[in-house]
Amino acid sequence: MAVEDHERGREAFASEEEYRLHALRHSTAHIMAEAIGVVFPGARFAIGPATKDGFFYDVDVPRSITPEDLARIEEEMKRVVKRNSPFEKKVVTRDEAVALFGAAGQDFKVERISLLDEAAEISIYDHGGFVDLCRGPHTPRTGNCKHFKLLKISGAYLYGDSANKQLQRVYGTVWPTKEALDQYLFRLEEAKKRDHRRLGTQLGLFMFHDYAPGAAFWLPKGEDLYHTLSEAMRTLLKDEGYVPVRTPMVFDKALWETSGHWAHYQENMYHFAEGHHHEGASDEEDDSRILGLKPMNCPSHMLIFGSQRRSYRELPLRIHDQGVLHRNEVRGALGGLTRVRQFCQDDAHIFCTHEQIQSEVADLLNLVRRVYECFGLGFQAKLSTRPQDHLGSVALWDQAEESLEAALKQAGLEYKVNVGDGAFYGPKIDFDVLDALGRDWQCATIQLDFQIPQRFELRYIGADNAEHAPVVIHRAIFGSFERFIGILIEHYAGAFPLWLSPEHVRVMTVSEKSLSHGLAVTAALKAAGVKVTFNNNDDKIGKKIREGIGDKVPYMAIIGEQELESGGVAVRSRDHGELGALSVEDLITRLRAEARVPFSA
């Protein structure tokens, strides 16, 4: 009986291992709940699921839980594990469950029972007297949950709704063996080392300042990297039939009213009165118009499309724009380069006919995949479908979702479907990439939009000589340069491939005797278009190499008396170690080949 219980639900998991980990983690969440109840008598419990690497429990206790409390909770948990009680499942009636949790003062549980489906089986799990509402599965005994650690405490809204009370969420991790736990904790430490915020400072790529929260300062090396990516994308998109444009940053409020941003996005926009402030005039008296800083490029592109009569022969028209965008994100949302207030997208809008949607999207999917593969970046494609709150007919939505799905299948991409997660104006396909700490971030996006062409009353003349509304596809491959560079820094741990690297070669002298040759080599490399720097400090060569390694420079060219003699360089590669003596010409040839943008034609 007990064994059967623990088998239950196994088919819902991809593998035996996944099933066991899930049961282990969820069971440890129960154990933690019991422990929290001991440390904080009267604690009320909401939900406590297993997560990707561990578990959490949302609880309501009278005061803030501190790191010291975590230690106490861990102590209690150890006691429960040692007790090695079995997890016992019991099926109860709705009334029994309500009575049980009601008597215990667990009103979140009572509330949850009332939300359960009429027909649903209500089960409770009991381990050594601690009972929780739960559908399982669990590990056989508390003794199985030995290798855990509580990690962090945070606030979390009841049922994830900010209208609800905020509870405290305690996160932990648990593994089948001590080795697996230690390995996980080690991985966390390692991940911190490749955090782009840390590497950005260390490598001198960018900085932030209190005076401009959420806006990066790109330092010379970071600017170089940014510019390389920006140019690479411009070139790629030109090859793909896009036309680049440059558009204003500040617009009359009327534009935002037309686009719908004023109604739907105003709180995220920076806006201000145009007028110069006159002595004695109050803000209210100022009758100057209101201007808004653009949070997106689409309205500009609608104006461009609408500025002339368009023929079906011009479609698909693909407009690319790397304009600077500002969004007034709430303070708590900001973080490093992954969530900023000022950024730039590799943005484009494709104006096309309904018939062209599928092939355009299929091309885009292939393009995204091609670009990401060049970086060796893993991604997860997501199809987001019609939300509750949407504009346009259901038939139109169904058709659009079908074409996106058909394109995904045509491209042979694996994807998951997020039902109801589409934008109010159309369904979309997003590409999520993981950061060093395992958090996923949306980068590439392909969004169909049937609404905005209507709002701007856009028309083209079809082959039938009649007017038609074009479809607009909003799309970005990197997403924002800021976020994408953040992801790349972590992906490469700062050791960029040559084509992205702001410093290709560092020339370094062994001693002052070889200064003249060092200068000559540096000049020759520079003349050949190589990004080169020269280190002629009177440090020992070992020290200079050590610094070069720390700075993750792809190549070091060592110049000593031998090289002075031969006229060549001794090359050390970051990725392949010592390459030995090379002529300057051979080095340049090698660098040129490696500096090619991998996704250019």
Added chain:
RNA sequence: GCCGAGAUAGCUCAGUCGGUAGAGCAACUGAUUCGUAAUCAGUAGGUCGCAGGUUCGAUUCCUGUUCUCGGCACCA
């Protein structure tokens, strides 16, 4: 925006149970001219995030505030 934690030299961090601070690296000066992961010696560097309060005295305690971090919520 919400819950919690934090802010000390350019960077990483220590410290002061209230008596205005210290290390390593970096910088600068001098010596050294050296062959693939740290040459030696010296010098300089800080309104201890900002503003108030308590106190004889605050970087330390209290309040507010800005920013950062971990989550939550948000994320056309």
